[in-house]
Amino acid sequence: MNDSPALLQPAVFFDRDGVVNVSPGEGYVLKPEDFHLSPGIIKALAICHQRGFKLILVTSQQGVGKGLMNQPTLDAIHVAMQEALAPADACFDGIYSCTHLSGTCSCRKPSPEMILQAQREHGIDLTRSWLVGDHDRDIQMAVNAGVPKTIRILSHHEPGITATHTLDSTEGLTALLAEVL
Ligand SMILES: [Mg+2]
Ligand SMILES: [Zn+2]
Numbered sequence: 001m002n003d004s005p006a007l008l009q010p011a012v013f014f015d016r017d018g019v020v021n022v023s024p025g026e027g028y029v030l031k032p033e034d035f036h037l038s039p040g041i042i043k044a045l046a047i048c049h050q051r052g053f054k055l056i057l058v059t060s061q062q063g064v065g066k067g068l069m070n071q072p073t074l075d076a077i078h079v080a081m082q083e084a085l086a087p088a089d090a091c092f093d094g095i096y097s098c099t100h101l102s103g104t105c106s107c108r109k110p111s112p113e114m115i116l117q118a119q120r121e122h123g124i125d126l127t128r129s130w131l132v133g134d135h136d137r138d139i140q141m142a143v144n145a146g147v148p149k150t151i152r153i154l155s156h157h158e159p160g161i162t163a164t165h166t167l168d169s170t171e172g173l174t175a176l177l178a179e180v181l
Contacts, residue, residue, distance in 0.1 A: 010128035012048045012181075013115055013147065014092075016059035018134035018155040019170065020045075020081070025156065028063035031073065032080040044173040045090035051181040053130070054122055057095045058114045058141070064099035074099065094118050109137040112145030119145075130181070132173070136160045151176065 017023050022036045029035050048055055057078075063069050078095055085091045096114040098107045107113040119126055131142035134155040142150045143161075152163035153170055165176060 008123050008125035009052065009054050010130075011054040011056045011093075011118070011122065011124045011126075012177075013056045013058050013118070013129065013131040013142065014045070015131075015133035015135065015138045016057055016061075018157070019132055019153050020057065023134070023155055028061065028068055029077060030063060030069045032077050035077050035081060037081075037084060038170040040171045040174055042085060042088045042090050044170065044177055045085060045092075046088045047174055047177050048181065049089050051177075053181060054093045054124060055091070056115075056118045056122065056124070057092045057097075058109070058118070058131075058138075059095075059097050060109055060137075061097045061099045062101060064097075065101040065104070071099065094122055109135075110140035110144055112141055115141060115145035115147060133163075139163050149180070 014020055020038060020041055022038055045055055061074055064071055064074055082091045096118055098105060098114060100108060102108060118124060126146050129147045130149045131138060131147050132151045133139055134153045135157045139150050139152060139161045150163040151165045152159060154166060154168050167173060167176060
């Protein structure tokens, strides 16, 4: 990795459930067939690449820690996701998952750890980066990592922390990203 500031690239960090794919509610997506991309998300991801931003997925998948699914199943869900995104050049450049039980690790949101690991591994300029999430923990993770701009997709999670921008659904995401990136 080259740390020269001129070669660092900004990123858009995406939460998964409720942003990239339709929220499973209080439960988990436990198999690839139950993973459904959100309306308009492929174009939204593609425009990030078009504007020179890396795409990084940061997701909490405690269902693995709880024994509801295993790591190979989670990996299979992500392989299928990447295959669906590939034709539009909308694949994630990095995927970071916290699969641990609450209170048993240091990477669970709102810890900045997954973002900071991606920053090291992908040469990301956090000061020019964005995060898109649907939960206070996502927005707080961005704040904790020094990612200055955030977009909240409203969901069943009650908003407590104010994001830079708020959208009713992912359908407006492409237009907003086209304006701000
Ligand atoms: Mg979410
Ligand atoms: Zn963790």
